[in-house]
Amino acid sequence: MNSIMKHSIRMILFILVQGLIFGQLDFGYGIHPMVYPLFIILLPFEINIFLLILIAFFTGIGVDFFMNTFGLHASAALLVAYLRPIIFNYFSPRDGYDSFKEPTINSLGYAWFFKVAGILILIHHTWFFILEYFKSSLWTEIILNTFLSSVVSLFLFILIQIFFFKRSKI
Numbered sequence: 001m002n003s004i005m006k007h008s009i010r011m012i013l014f015i016l017v018q019g020l021i022f023g024q025l026d027f028g029y030g031i032h033p034m035v036y037p038l039f040i041i042l043l044p045f046e047i048n049i050f051l052l053i054l055i056a057f058f059t060g061i062g063v064d065f066f067m068n069t070f071g072l073h074a075s076a077a078l079l080v081a082y083l084r085p086i087i088f089n090y091f092s093p094r095d096g097y098d099s100f101k102e103p104t105i106n107s108l109g110y111a112w113f114f115k116v117a118g119i120l121i122l123i124h125h126t127w128f129f130i131l132e133y134f135k136s137s138l139w140t141e142i143i144l145n146t147f148l149s150s151v152v153s154l155f156l157f158i159l160i161q162i163f164f165f166k167r168s169k170i
Contacts, residue, residue, distance in 0.1 A: 015062035018066070019062070022034065034153050056081030080124045105162070
């Protein structure tokens with residue numbers, strides 16, 4: 001299966017899983033897990049920044065369609081896509097990313113993935129909840145929702161990669 005087809009199917013699956021499963025579940029305590037940012041994080045290293053932002057926009061709009069959120073997810077997805085190369089450069093291995101195709105746990109390890117995905121998901125959720133509440137008087141709800149949702153989302157990111165992504169053959 002070629003790369004474009006693989007990533008197109010992956011994008012559709014992440015949008016459907018977010019919109020039809022995680023968007024409909026009520027976890028309580030302000031927990032709103034979002035798994036679609038993992039799709040943006042897992043795109044290949046060599047992807048063009050313009051294409052990355054375009055894909056993130058359509059992914060966010062797709063989730064907004066299911067969740068009826070009028071651009072909140074698209075905005076947060078665009079922010080993640082914009083900051084992804086900066087975060088990746090900051091945490092790049094000594095030899096760079098030349099020998100890696102995709103930024104997965106299996107290829108770069110748990111420590112790298114926790115740092116990079118943790119920062120990106122925290123940025124994503126912070127931006128999303130600031131825009132959703134849009135009141136400075138609700139800062140406690142913003143912080144609580146951001147923290148709890150980020151922890152649950154990061155846990156789901158790891159589970160998805162453990163169960164659905166192939167281990168690299170050494």
